[in-house]
Amino acid sequence: MSGNLADLVTYALKCCELRGADYADAKFMDTHIELISFKNESLESMNRTKKRGIGIRVLKNGSWGFASTNELTRDKVTELAESAVKIAKASSLVRKFEIELADEPIYEDTVKTPVKKDPFEVGIDEKIGVLQECTNRAKSYSESIKVATSNFIARKDHLVLHTTEGTKIDQLTIWSGGGVASTAIESGEVQTRSLPASFRGDFQTRGYEHFEELNLLEAAEKTAKESIELLTAKKMVQERSTIILGHSQLALQVHESCGHPTELDRALGYEAAYAGTSFLTPDLLNKNFKYGNELVTMVADATVPGGLGTFFYDHEGVKAQSNLLVDKGIFVGYLSSRETAKTVGLERSSGAARSMGYDKIPIIRMTNVNLKPGDWNFDELIADTKEGYFLDTNRSWSIDDIRMNFQFGSEICYRIKNGEMTEMVKNSTYTGITPEFWGSVSGICKEKEWRVFGTPNCGKGEPGQAAYVGHGIAPTRFENVRVGILN
Ligand SMILES: [Zn+2]
Structure with a gap:
């Protein structure tokens, strides 16, 4: 055939x-x-x-x-x-x-x-x-x-x-x-x-x-x-606290606060009318802009086995790659196409242009936007947390057009007291400003806790194209986060 x-x-x-x-x-x-x-x-x-x-x-x-x-x-x-x-x-x-x-x-x-x-x-x-x-x-x-x-x-x-x-x-x-x-x-x-x-x-x-x-x-x-x-769980109270995000919630956090803002068409304003722009503008690239702290390294990796954003070639014929987006906290890369890469003077497309059907033009989509693992065992990370919350599975999300201010709600949450997970808490929410939030990371779980989650319905483009993308993550701890808003 x-x-x-x-x-x-x-x-x-x-x-x-x-x-x-x-x-x-x-x-x-x-x-x-x-x-x-x-x-x-x-x-x-x-x-x-x-x-x-x-x-x-x-x-x-x-x-x-x-x-x-x-x-x-x-x-x-x-x-x-x-x-x-x-x-x-x-x-x-x-x-x-x-x-x-x-x-x-x-x-x-x-x-x-x-x-x-x-x-x-x-x-x-x-x-x-x-x-x-x-x-x-x-x-x-x-x-x-x-x-x-x-x-x-x-x-x-x-x-x-x-x-x-x-x-x-x-x-x-x-x-x-x-x-x-x-x-x-x-x-x-x-x-x-x-x-x-x-x-x-x-x-x-x-x-x-x-x-x-x-x-x-x-x-x-x-x-x-x-x-x-x-x-019958207690409602989350409004306070500032330490939080640990589980796999599924963290996948969404990475998707919304790193995946979308590193799409170069968005950063160049091409997607402004429909899906918004990005605070990660080209003038900040490789200029020591602190996206997070030194524990935070993110890559766009289209080669990770099993990732939903894994392929061999993108729809412009660019070979699948793994590229740094954030290197030890510093913003260093974009998801790009051949056209957008040339526009900002990059040597090569990052291989992220895909179309979701024969009748659609290729646009920049996430591949697998992954947070590199750290060096904590999950149990030790909980044991090391005096007061805080463990949250998982997204329930609601809201993030502004430039991907800076966000508020997320999770389905499940447990209170952590003196290094132990205690009672279940309901209607859990947390809010933050992207670089501050990723600047507050105080521990990422290690390789054995790391896994790739795939989401089949990332919307973008006009006419709309629902793309399938992945996120490799391990549970991560953030300090001094505002929680329990709007309860
Ligand atoms: Zn999306």
């Missing part, structure tokens, strides 16, 4: 060159998504979508043109190339600056996510069986569990990307995962617990084996038990 497609993609590029394109890339993408969700006793949704087509991006007179179709014929592709070149020419009449691309080596490669079990080969009945058992277990735990949900999602993207520079990539990426949640309601009080993470669960660029390893049946019972306990 790839042979014929590769011919069509090559033909598309020839058409663009004949019509005077200065540069062009053509991508065929075939995207399969399977989403199954259960709510209480019922199958809430079961969607299997397949979307395939070709998208052509052309650079002419310093401006982009893009066109796409799901009709995979030479006639249609000829039309498409014409249209992409025309759009680029028209755009160049109103352009503010000339687009140039950072250099990238040429690659010819065929690559595939290593999977033990292709999630699309596993029968629907098996998946439904697991999901149904999850909600049954949660519901039967107590009559106060009014809503129990469970999810399975898998996605497969086949990309055939050729560029007029000579790059030819054939890449198949596969991911899967899921999650469970229980909501307990009594006397008007509502509490929800989700595992292994909120927003549908945890996902990895791996096969069905990842879904199996999540052990959702056990997790379902735990969500039921903890949501009931939360109903």
Whole structure:
């Protein structure tokens, strides 16, 4: 199949060159998504979508043109190339600056996510069986569990990307995962617990084996038990305190306060109208700007095994890389594309431009934005904390346009007293200012506590594209944080 497609993609590029394109890339993408969700006793949704087509991006007179179709014929592709070149020419009449691309080596490669079990080969009945058992277990735990949900999602993207520079990539990426949640309601009080993470669960660029390893049946019972306990837990009081963030909450913290602000299109103001800008402006790059303290090192790593933002090549044909964003507290890098890298004078794109379908242009997306592990055992970090809170699993979030002031709420929280986790606390929130917050880190757990969490629904772009991205983290302690606001 790839042979014929590769011919069509090559033909598309020839058409663009004949019509005077200065540069062009053509991508065929075939995207399969399977989403199954259960709510209480019922199958809430079961969607299997397949979307395939070709998208052509052309650079002419310093401006982009893009066109796409799901009709995979030479006639249609000829039309498409014409249209992409025309759009680029028209755009160049109103352009503010000339687009140039950072250099990238040429690659010819065929690559595939290593999977033990292709999630699309596993029968629907098996998946439904697991999901149904999850909600049954949660519901039967107590009559106060009014809503129990469970999810399975898998996605497969086949990309055939050729560029007029000579790059030819054939890449198949596969991911899967899921999650469970229980909501307990009594006397008007509502509490929800989700595992292994909120927003549908945890996902990895791996096969069905990842879904199996999540052990959702056990997790379902735990969500039921903890949501009931939360109903009668004490409310968090407003104070300044030490906090330790667990994996799932920290993944969101890194996503919102490091991932988004280091997207270079955002920092350059290209995304301002829709998703906001960034306090990490290019004039601060490599200027000793303190993003956090010396314990804080963050990388964008598209090569970490299993990460949901792991791939071999991005959708501009740039090879997957690991790049420092924050080095011992200092802001040193961006997530970039070939165009944005050139704009700020970087030698090379960081390989973070991806499109979520054949009909979308590649934009800058997080890969796996990871916090490097530290040197604490989790038990020792708790034992070393005289007064504080342990918070996990995001419940609510709010962060300003430049990603500076934030307030997050977590589903679960435990009070730490004299080095021990004590009672459960509900309605936990914390607030901070990004560089101050990351400047207050006083301990990060070590490698053995470090793991990659995947989120499948990071929204950006106009028209919107929901990207799948990852975060490698280990529980981390922060000092003198304002907690319990708005309770
Ligand atoms: Zn996001």
